[in-house]
Amino acid sequence: MKALDALLNDWKDNDNQTRKAFSELVDHLKSLADTTLEFVSRPGVSYSLRPRHAAQxxxxxxxxxxxxxxxxxxxxxxxxxxGELVTDPQEAGDLVPEGLLGEDGYCFDMYEYDEQEVAYLKDRLTEAHSNAPE
Incomplete structure (x- = not known):
C-alpha cells in the first residue's frame, strides 16, 4: 500500500508518539489471518485504515x-x-450511536502513546477479527 507507506515515511512523530502507536496497530492488523487492508487517504481530514476479514x-x-x-x-x-464485535471490559471506549457506517460502534481515542492502551486496542482488534465472520 503505497499511500500507507507514504504516510508512515512522511509522518514525523512528536512527543505524543501517536505515529508509533499507529504503526504498532498496523503491524498487528497485518499479522491477523485472512485479513485485507484498505487505506483511505484524506489529507487534512483523516487517514483511515480499514481491515476486513475474508469471511465477512x-x-x-x-x-x-x-x-x-x-x-x-x-x-x-x-x-x-x-458494537457487537467487541467487548470493552475497561470501559475505555465511547459508545457512538450510528457512528460506524450507520451502525452503533465503540470508538477509542488516543492522543499519546501508552503501551497498555495500545495492547488493549490490539486485543479489541483481535476480538473484532474473531467475531467478524458472518
Missing part, C-alpha cells in the same frame, strides 16, 4: 483505525468497532 459478507470492515489529521503536527488516533 455484509460489512466492508471489522474496525476502522483513523489518524485524525486536523493538525498534521499533532495527529491523534480514533479506533472504532461495531
Amino acid at each position: 459478507a455484509k460489512r466492508p470492515l471489522f474496525a476502522m483505525v483513523d489518524v485524525i489529521d486536523d493538525d498534521p503536527d499533532d495527529r491523534w488516533l480514533s479506533v472504532c468497532f461495531y
Whole structure:
C-alpha cells in the first residue's frame, strides 16, 4: 500500500508518539489471518485504515483505525468497532450511536502513546477479527 507507506515515511512523530502507536496497530492488523487492508487517504481530514476479514459478507470492515489529521503536527488516533464485535471490559471506549457506517460502534481515542492502551486496542482488534465472520 503505497499511500500507507507514504504516510508512515512522511509522518514525523512528536512527543505524543501517536505515529508509533499507529504503526504498532498496523503491524498487528497485518499479522491477523485472512485479513485485507484498505487505506483511505484524506489529507487534512483523516487517514483511515480499514481491515476486513475474508469471511465477512455484509460489512466492508471489522474496525476502522483513523489518524485524525486536523493538525498534521499533532495527529491523534480514533479506533472504532461495531458494537457487537467487541467487548470493552475497561470501559475505555465511547459508545457512538450510528457512528460506524450507520451502525452503533465503540470508538477509542488516543492522543499519546501508552503501551497498555495500545495492547488493549490490539486485543479489541483481535476480538473484532474473531467475531467478524458472518
